[in-house]
Each structure stands twice: as structure tokens, then as C-alpha cells.
């Protein structure tokens with residue numbers, strides 16, 4: 001039986017004999033490139049996580065236009081419920097640098113972040129005629145869910161994940177008590193594409 005959270009919404013977590021497991025949802029048909037009209041909702045979604053740095057609406061507008069092909073959003077029932085913003089660093093065009101990943105709390109644990117990351121990487125590789133792609137992201141040591149997301153991605157694609165120091169806390173906003181942001185490097189992902 002599905003549990004309900006405090007807002008009376010359906011929870012993706014299902015109680016089963018011996019524990020609690022996740023109910024995976026098929027997200028493919030809800031995924032698309034962002035567009036300019038998503039920018040406000042993108043900022044609001046990031047803001048609602050309470051843990052990510054919130055950028056200006058203008059920044060999300062640039063991501064949703066100039067970087068739309070390397071970013072992805074999920075929309076269900078008219079609501080933006082997930083996003084990944086990413087781009088190709090000019091000096092490393094073979095890399096997809098994932099900037100922010102956010103999933104609205106109500107649908108966490110249903111495989112949305114994993115589905116967005118898989119679809120985005122496939123889309124970018126299809127556009128590049130199957131060329132190998134390496135995913136990079138900086139992840140604070142304390143962000144367990146994010147580390148689990150990228151670790152699971154590396155396992156699904158059968159590629160190594162390495163980590164090295166990158167942005168030290170001293171480079172980040174001193175007033176927000178930031179952790180270090182070491183960089184994860186996952187890939188290269190080079191398997192033949194299915195279509």
C-alpha cells in the first residue's frame with residue numbers, strides 16, 4: 001500500500017514485507033529540452049530543494065535557450081518536476097558538465113533523476129553520431145543522494161567514476177558555509193547506441 005506524506009500526496013515509497021522499497025515510474029514521455037518559458041519554474045524548482053545554490057531567472061533563461069540541447073526538464077500534469085542543467089566546457093567539448101540536478105520532493109525516489117541523466121546523455125550522443133561522452137559534476141562530500149545518482153549512472157553504463165579535488169570551499173560563498181566541491185568524472189561512455 002502506498003504511504004501518504006504530510007501533504008496528503010501519494011508517496012513513491014511502498015511498504016513491503018521486510019522494509020520499504022521505491023516505486024519506479026516510466027518518465028520517458030515526460031522528458032524534453034527546456035525552453036524560455038520554463039526559466040521561472042526552473043528557478044523555483046531549484047529554490048524548493050533548499051540545498052542547491054539558486055541562480056537568477058536570467059541565468060535559467062540562458063540555460064533554457066543557449067544550453068537547451070545539453071539540458072533536460074521533466075514535466076508532468078503541467079508541473080515542472082525535474083531538471084538537469086548542463087553544458088559542454090569550451091576547452092573539453094567531449095565532456096557534459098552537469099551543473100544542477102533537481103527533482104521535486106513529491107516524486108523523489110521514482111527514478112526521475114536517473115531517467116533524465118540517461119536520456120540527456122543518449123540525446124547528446126545521438127546528436128554527435130554516437131561519439132564517446134564523459135560526464136563530469138562537482139558534488140559535495142555530504143550530498144549522499146547526488147553521489148548515489150552518479151554512482152548508479154556509472155554502474156548502469158559500466159564505466160569508471162573517478163574523483164579529484166576541484167573547487168575548494170574557499171572559492172565559494174563564505175556566507176553560505178559551503179563544503180568543498182570535488183569533481184566526479186564518469187566515462188567515457190562509448191557503447192553503441194540502440195537507435
Ligand SMILES: CC(C)(COP(=O)(O)OP(=O)(O)OC[C@H]1O[C@@H](n2cnc3c(N)ncnc32)[C@H](O)[C@@H]1OP(=O)(O)O)[C@@H](O)C(=O)NCCC(=O)NCCS
Pocket residue numbers: 049051052099100101102103104107108109110111112113114115143144145146148149151152153
Ligand atoms: C539528488 C536527487 C536529484 C535525486 O533525484 P531522484 O529522482 O530521487 O533520484 P532517483 O530516484 O533517480 O535515484 C537515482 C539513484 O540515487 C539513489 N538515491 C536517490 N535518492 C537517494 C537518497 N536520498 N539516499 C540514498 N540514495 C538515493 C537511488 O537509489 C538511485 O540509485 P541506483 O541508480 O543505484 O538505483 C534529488 O534527491 C534532489 O533533487 N535532491 C536535492 C537537490 C540535489 O541535491 N541535487 C544534486 C546536486 S546537483
